[in-house]
Amino acid sequence: MRIIQNVKEMQNYAESLRKQGKRISFVPTMGYLHEGHVSLMKEAKRRGDQLIVSIYVNPVQFIAGEDFEKYPRDMARDEKIADAAGVDVIFSPAHAKMYPEQYQTYVTVEGVTRNLCGVSRPGHFRGVTTVCAKLFHIVKPHVAVFGKKDFQQLVAIRRMVDDLNMDIEIIGMPTARETDGLAMSSRNVYLKDGERESALSLSRSLVTARELYAQGERDADKILSRIRAYIEGHPYTRIDYAKICNTKTLEDVERLAGKEVLALAVMVGSTRLIDNYVFGEELTI
Amino acid sequence: MRIIQNVKEMQNYAESLRKQGKRISFVPTMGYLHEGHVSLMKEAKRRGDQLIVSIYVNPVQFIAGEDFEKYPRDMARDEKIADAAGVDVIFSPAHAKMYPEQYQTYVTVEGVTRNLCGVSRPGHFRGVTTVCAKLFHIVKPHVAVFGKKDFQQLVAIRRMVDDLNMDIEIIGMPTARETDGLAMSSRNVYLKDGERESALSLSRSLVTARELYAQGERDADKILSRIRAYIEGHPYTRIDYAKICNTKTLEDVERLAGKEVLALAVMVGSTRLIDNYVFGEELTI
Numbered sequence: 001m002r003i004i005q006n007v008k009e010m011q012n013y014a015e016s017l018r019k020q021g022k023r024i025s026f027v028p029t030m031g032y033l034h035e036g037h038v039s040l041m042k043e044a045k046r047r048g049d050q051l052i053v054s055i056y057v058n059p060v061q062f063i064a065g066e067d068f069e070k071y072p073r074d075m076a077r078d079e080k081i082a083d084a085a086g087v088d089v090i091f092s093p094a095h096a097k098m099y100p101e102q103y104q105t106y107v108t109v110e111g112v113t114r115n116l117c118g119v120s121r122p123g124h125f126r127g128v129t130t131v132c133a134k135l136f137h138i139v140k141p142h143v144a145v146f147g148k149k150d151f152q153q154l155v156a157i158r159r160m161v162d163d164l165n166m167d168i169e170i171i172g173m174p175t176a177r178e179t180d181g182l183a184m185s186s187r188n189v190y191l192k193d194g195e196r197e198s199a200l201s202l203s204r205s206l207v208t209a210r211e212l213y214a215q216g217e218r219d220a221d222k223i224l225s226r227i228r229a230y231i232e233g234h235p236y237t238r239i240d241y242a243k244i245c246n247t248k249t250l251e252d253v254e255r256l257a258g259k260e261v262l263a264l265a266v267m268v269g270s271t272r273l274i275d276n277y278v279f280g281e282e283l284t285i
Numbered sequence: 286m287r288i289i290q291n292v293k294e295m296q297n298y299a300e301s302l303r304k305q306g307k308r309i310s311f312v313p314t315m316g317y318l319h320e321g322h323v324s325l326m327k328e329a330k331r332r333g334d335q336l337i338v339s340i341y342v343n344p345v346q347f348i349a350g351e352d353f354e355k356y357p358r359d360m361a362r363d364e365k366i367a368d369a370a371g372v373d374v375i376f377s378p379a380h381a382k383m384y385p386e387q388y389q390t391y392v393t394v395e396g397v398t399r400n401l402c403g404v405s406r407p408g409h410f411r412g413v414t415t416v417c418a419k420l421f422h423i424v425k426p427h428v429a430v431f432g433k434k435d436f437q438q439l440v441a442i443r444r445m446v447d448d449l450n451m452d453i454e455i456i457g458m459p460t461a462r463e464t465d466g467l468a469m470s471s472r473n474v475y476l477k478d479g480e481r482e483s484a485l486s487l488s489r490s491l492v493t494a495r496e497l498y499a500q501g502e503r504d505a506d507k508i509l510s511r512i513r514a515y516i517e518g519h520p521y522t523r524i525d526y527a528k529i530c531n532t533k534t535l536e537d538v539e540r541l542a543g544k545e546v547l548a549l550a551v552m553v554g555s556t557r558l559i560d561n562y563v564f565g566e567e568l569t570i
Binding site: 142 | 296304369387391397415423449543
């Protein structure tokens with residue numbers, strides 16, 4: 001496994017791979033890798049000849065007061081996990097090279113970033129789409145794999161790729177979960193003992209939503225009231241949002257009629273957790 | 286010469302060229318080609334194995350009340366000019382394919398687009414950088430050639446390419462001029478008889494600025510007062526701006542000390558003309 005930190009070196013290597021007719025698959029990450037990332041890497045490995053993983057905690061997607069400084073990092077551990085997953089190249093650039101002093105260009109996806117996390121984390125998605133555009137231009141992938149846990153992120157990236165005519169296939173993979181159902185996240189390490197139990201209220205809500213849907217419930221408010229009450233019944237929780245949205249536009253719906261997603265963001269103690277369920281799809285809890 | 290209208294076909298063709306190790310050079314245009322475009326094409330031809338020219342009047346870079354509808358178009362004539370200039374492929378996509386109904390992604394360069402045309406044409410540069418990002422992803426050039434007449438545009442595109450790590454070489458070419466000095470522009474056809482004479486006040490101002498600079502004048506206001514008075518002495522003229530800016534940041538300067546540009550935008554009748562002179566560089570008038 002090769003580790004590249006220099007932008008130009010990464011571009012040249014990617015270009016040489018493309019010239020040899022190799023298919024580049026890519027998993028962008030912020031590191032502190034877990035089984036969720038590994039599942040993305042395995043899928044990416046299957047879909048290309050060379051698997052490149054970026055490890056970069058992107059400051060531009062953190063908003064003021066968020067956990068950029070304390071976001072967990074462990075490069076030595078990440079290297080071992082990546083190597084075991086069959087990663088060919090880790091790209092881990094320096095901040096000063098990614099955002100030099102005179103930096104001033106941003107990629108903004110408008111409609112689908114307005115609702116949900118776009119409300120509570122203004123500027124977050126601008127940071128995500130900007131860094132993904134940069135990484136795509138550096139790593140030059142044919143295919144990039146993202147997790148569906150960050151549902152709104154995946155929708156925004158798909159829109160960016162379509163709108164800007166980026167010639168890249170975007171794959172969304174099911175959320176990896178702990179055995180008790182908690183969606184895997186690098187931020188789960190923040191959870192204290194009692195909070196860990198309360199955090200299960202998110203994934204268990206998804207199960208409830210699936211059951212109500214299976215019973216024929218199509219009224220968004222009825223499903224959401226049940227879920228809100230359930231989550232609020234747990235200590236340490238504060239709901240940021242619990243919404244049912246169209247999966248393409250991410251606008252709120254009143255009735256479930258086409259393709260909808262239940263999206264949750266909940267503070268558990270001082271840790272912000274998200275989870276989601278696309279109605280009608282499988283839910284591995 | 287091949288004409289491609291379909292985005293995917295263009296991408297596949299560009300990809301096949303790159304796989305063969307061919308160097309793609311690119312000149313994006315809004316058509317109604319003139320000698321200025323031809324000079325860009327000749328430079329681009331020299332710098333690559335296959336020359337692709339896009340002809341696309343990009344609605345997103347026109348602001349409300351501007352001349353999008355009446356912007357001159359003549360595809361048959363453009364094809365002849367391009368063919369004679371050695372163009373290998375014309376890419377001329379349909380609006381509905383470039384900006385489908387759900388379109389919502391924009392590339393914004395912040396700092397360098399604030400001054401000059403950024404004041405009088407809010408949103409214009411967002412349209413320019415967005416369409417260039419799209420065209421770059423479709424045409425996949427190794428090198429792209431732009432005219433220096435649109436100086437701020439060139440600075441914004443260079444910033445976008447650097448900031449977003451696009452692996453493309455950007456070349457700026459000197460402004461092509463009519464024999465009397467008027468900067469070539471597709472919009473010159475709008476000029477009525479008396480206006481055509483007044484339009485020369487722009488290029489003649491550049492000559493004056495060059496002379497003052499050669500005589501040792503370094504006070505921006507002194508140069509600008511002379512130029513403003515000169516332009517305003519012509520009928521049909523209304524100065525939008527006459528400024529001296531740092532060539533990198535495009536911020537106004539008070540004294541000429543490093544690398545500065547004199548940038549002019551003048552309404553002549555109902556036609557908006559721009560021109561510029563980088564102090565110390567050659568001026569072919």
